[in-house]
Structure formats: C-alpha cells, structure tokens
Amino acid sequence: MTTNKTDVIIVGAGVAGVAAGITLARAGKKVVIVERGSYAGAKNMFGGAIYDYPTRDLYPEFREQAPIERVNKTHKYMINDDNTSVTLSFNNEKSETSYTVIRAKWDKWCVERAVELGAYYSPMTVVRELIVKDGKVVGIKTDEEEFYADIVILADGANSLLAKQIGLRKNLKDCENAIGVKEVISLPKEVIEERFNLSPEGGCVTEIIGAPMKGITGLGFMYTNKNSVSIGLGVNLDELKKHKLTPNELLNKLKEHPSIAPLIKDGELLEYSAHLIPEGGFNAMPKLYGDGVMVVGDAGMLVNNVHWEGTNLAMMSGMLAAQTAIEALNKNDFSSKMLSLYEKKFKETSFYKDMRTYKDAVKIVHNNAYSFLWFYPQKINEFFEMFTESGYVPRRSLYKRFIKNFIKKRNIKGLIKDAINFARLFFGVLK
Numbered sequence: 323m324t325t326n327k328t329d330v331i332i333v334g335a336g337v338a339g340v341a342a343g344i345t346l347a348r349a350g351k352k353v354v355i356v357e358r359g360s361y362a363g364a365k366n367m368f369g370g371a372i373y374d375y376p377t378r379d380l381y382p383e384f385r386e387q388a389p390i391e392r393v394n395k396t397h398k399y400m401i402n403d404d405n406t407s408v409t410l411s412f413n414n415e416k417s418e419t420s421y422t423v424i425r426a427k428w429d430k431w432c433v434e435r436a437v438e439l440g441a442y443y444s445p446m447t448v449v450r451e452l453i454v455k456d457g458k459v460v461g462i463k464t465d466e467e468e469f470y471a472d473i474v475i476l477a478d479g480a481n482s483l484l485a486k487q488i489g490l491r492k493n494l495k496d497c498e499n500a501i502g503v504k505e506v507i508s509l510p511k512e513v514i515e516e517r518f519n520l521s522p523e524g525g526c527v528t529e530i531i532g533a534p535m536k537g538i539t540g541l542g543f544m545y546t547n548k549n550s551v552s553i554g555l556g557v558n559l560d561e562l563k564k565h566k567l568t569p570n571e572l573l574n575k576l577k578e579h580p581s582i583a584p585l586i587k588d589g590e591l592l593e594y595s596a597h598l599i600p601e602g603g604f605n606a607m608p609k610l611y612g613d614g615v616m617v618v619g620d621a622g623m624l625v626n627n628v629h630w631e632g633t634n635l636a637m638m639s640g641m642l643a644a645q646t647a648i649e650a651l652n653k654n655d656f657s658s659k660m661l662s663l664y665e666k667k668f669k670e671t672s673f674y675k676d677m678r679t680y681k682d683a684v685k686i687v688h689n690n691a692y693s694f695l696w697f698y699p700q701k702i703n704e705f706f707e708m709f710t711e712s713g714y715v716p717r718r719s720l721y722k723r724f725i726k727n728f729i730k731k732r733n734i735k736g737l738i739k740d741a742i743n744f745a746r747l748f749f750g751v752l753k
C-alpha cells in the first residue's frame with residue numbers, strides 16, 4: 323500500500339481519543355492520534371468535572387500527578403426565582419468521586435502520558451475525510467497527506483463530520499443538541515474558599531434550575547477551580563431559536579442573579595467559550611462501528627444529559643474501542659462483525675444503562691419545561707419567602723393564599739398533567 327501505514331489512527335485528542343490512544347499504546351500497538359488544535363485541549367471546553375471512575379483505570383497515577391483543580395466535596399442544587407433562590411447542599415468529605423479540571427491543562431497532560439507510552443501524536447492536523455475502499459475505512463486524508471491504518475477510531479466530538487461522511491451519523495437536528503457557554507472568572511484562592519465555604523483542596527459543583535432560563539430547556543452550572551470559578555449554562559438550540567435569545571444574554575443574566583453575583587464579585591474574566599452538547603442521548607445514538615472504523619465519545623452521542631456526564635462515557639467508550647482494536651489486530655480481522663464487539667461491550671456498561679434509564683427524561687422535561695423549570699421553581703421560592711416571613715398576617719392566611727394562588731395559576735387540569743408527567747419521569751427511570 324504505502325509507508326504511511328499504522329495499526330490504528332485516532333481522530334481527535336479529546337478525552338475519548340486519548341483514552342483509546344493510551345490503551346493501545348500500553349498494549350504495544352502502533353497508534354497515531356491526530357488533533358486539529360495547536361495542542362490537545364485547545365479546542366475543548368466543558369463545565370467541568372471528571373469522574374474517578376473510569377479515570378483511575380486509564381491513568382492510575384492521575385490523583386497525584388495530573389493537573390487537578392479541586393476535589394468536588396460539595397454539590398449544590400440551586401432553584402432560582404428572579405431574585406431569590408432555594409439551595410439544597412450535599413457535602414461529602416469521606417470519598418472522592420469527581421474533580422474539577424481545566425481541559426486545556428488536562429487533555430494536554432493525558433496526551434503526554436500516551437506519548438510516553440509510545441503513541442505518535444500529531445497536533446495542528448485537520449482530518450478532512452476518511453479514505454474508504456470497497457466499503458471499508460482504510461485511512462484518513464489531511465490537507466497535506468494520506469495516512470493508512472487497519473482501524474480508524476473517530477473521536478472527533480459532537481459534530482462528527484467524519485461519522486457523517488460514512489453514513490454512521492445524520493445531520494444534527496437542533497432539538498437533539500444544546501449549546502453550552504461558559505466564562506472562567508479569576509478570583510484569589512482564599513476568596514473562592516471563603517465564598518463557597520471550602521477547605522483548601524475542596525471544590526463545589528452547583529447546578530442551577532429556573533431563572534434566568536425561565537422555562538427554556540436548559541440548566542446553569544458553576545464549578546470552583548483553584549483560582550477561578552467556571553460559570554455557564556447549557557440550552558437547547560431549538561428553544562433559543564423559538565425564544566429569539568442568545569446564550570450569552572442568558573449567561574449575563576445568570577451572573578447578575580442576587581444569589582450568584584456576590585460569589586463572583588470583583589472577579590476578572592479570563593475566558594469565554596462555547597461548545598455543542600449532543601443531547602439526543604440514548605434515542606439518538608448511532609451505530610458505533612463499521613468496516614475498519616469505530617466511533618467513540620461525543621461523536622457517538624454518548625452523553626448522559628441528566629447528570630452533565632460525558633467525559634466518563636467518552637473515556638469508557640475510547641477504552642473499549644481500543645480493547646476491541648487490540649483483539650482485532652491480534653486476529654487480523656477488521657470487519658464490521660469483529661468491531662461490533664465494541665458496541666456490545668459498551669452496552670454492558672453502567673454508562674450505557676444510565677443512558678437507557680434516562681432515555682425519555684430529557685424529552686419529558688423538554689415538553690414540560692415551563693412547569694418543571696419555571697412554574698415550580700417560582701412556587702418553591704414563594705413558599706420559602708412566605709415561610710420565613712414574620713409579619714402582621716397570620717400564617718394560616720398566608721398558606722391559604724399561597725394554595726389559592728397556586729391552583730389559580732396552574733389549575734387542577736395542569737396539576738394533574740404535571741403529576742402524570744412527573745410519574746412518567748419517575749417510573750420511566752425505575753422501569
């Protein structure tokens with residue numbers, strides 16, 4: 323064929339691609355990781371938390387050596403009205419399950435580990451198309467050259483043009499995608515620890531429901547880093563169009579919320595970024611393999627939107643695709659049948675089972691966004707406003723007024739509908 327031939331080519335040095343790369347390099351296979359960014363992580367953004375599992379399986383030394391920002395010991399759920407909020411806080415000092423990282427540092431560290439183990443890494447290289455011969459993927463074309471491999475792993479992220487080229491993915495539908503926007507705001511370490519009530523290593527993840535999204539399908543988030551706070555939101559693309567809103571308008575409003583503004587006060591904006599989130603989940607998952615090719619991570623729509631999880635699915639899918647590639651190389655069989663083992667293995671994981679559990683959750687919330695994401699957040703806030711008030715009006719009268727107002731706004735029919743949808747969500751998840 324040509325001298326430009328290797329065992330496996332991986333397109334994309336995000337979490338999925340590098341997970342595949344390091345697994346192959348560890349097994350002594352010849353692997354090339356191709357990345358369009360000037361360095362791994364340059365093009366990537368997320369909230370973001372990475373999870374102990376399966377990170378530890380891939381990088382056993384990560385806890386001591388990797389650029390981790392903070393250990394997420396506090397999880398907060400903030401339910402916002404326009405000017406008030408109700409926050410549920412969970413603190414766990416006894417175990418470590420997730421960590422905040424900055425992708426520009428984390429992805430770079432991971433790819434360096436793969437290179438140490440023997441992977442060949444080519445940044446600043448855009449893959450324009452796949453080379454397909456007799457229906458089988460045999461290589462990649464960049465602007466300058468053609469490279470060949472027995473197997474190509476597509477880890478090129480949410481808008482995988484390459485998976486589309488070979489018909490494994492269709493064009494993106496707005497309803498199946500959200501846009502995430504994020505600002506990183508610099509603050510002194512001690513200020514972050516004081517404002518978020520954290521120990522020197524501890525971190526806080528905050529999920530935000532309600533204002534300023536006000537019934538638009540979307541959630542806000544805040545993550546504490548060592549010397550900065552990441553604040554952002556993810557909103558469904560269809561909804562933005564429908565409401566003629568831009569994500570940065572919403573983000574500005576989020577930052578001005580009276581419960582959030584003091585947390586980031588006097589901070590300096592370091593970075594603004596935006597990225598697609600494949601929201602389709604289980605129902606939009608494409609076939610993950612073909613002759614000579616496997617699709618991993620966001621390219622395969624492998625995201626759990628209810629929990630904002632993607633990196634763990636990306637790592638697991640990358641690792642399983644690589645393990646399948648190792649078996650395929652040992653047997654010299656790169657057929658679709660052989661590579662289908664990867665999808666089979668992925669379907670046995672807890673991550674896939676979680677995707678299945680939540681398969682209708684996003685749709686149910688989306689179809690009931692006004693009530694779930696605005697009416698009830700408002701009412702929860704109104705309830706606590708009333709409950710904490712001490713005035714001339716007796717409490718019994720306040721409660722009666724609250725219930726009357728509640729029923730007037732959402733009438734009995736609406737409340738029954740909400741109860742049914744909530745039960746569908748609840749029992750759907752338990753099924």
Ligand SMILES: Cc1cc2nc3c(=O)[nH]c(=O)nc-3n(C[C@H](O)[C@H](O)[C@H](O)COP(=O)(O)OP(=O)(O)OC[C@H]3O[C@@H](n4cnc5c(N)ncnc54)[C@H](O)[C@@H]3O)c2cc1C
Nearest residue numbers: 334336337338358368369370371449479502619620632633
């Ligand atoms: C706002 C937001 C918040 C999130 N928060 C979290 C969170 O807190 N926790 C979590 O687990 N997940 C989170 N996610 C999801 C998570 O970021 C993704 O699921 C994960 O990054 C997917 O990894 P990946 O390797 O598949 O794709 P990516 O990380 O997107 O990597 C794809 C790589 O491919 C490269 N590439 C693309 N096309 C080409 C090409 N043609 N040639 C060469 N290179 C190419 C890109 O430059 C990139 O480096 C969040 C996502 C968003 C948008």
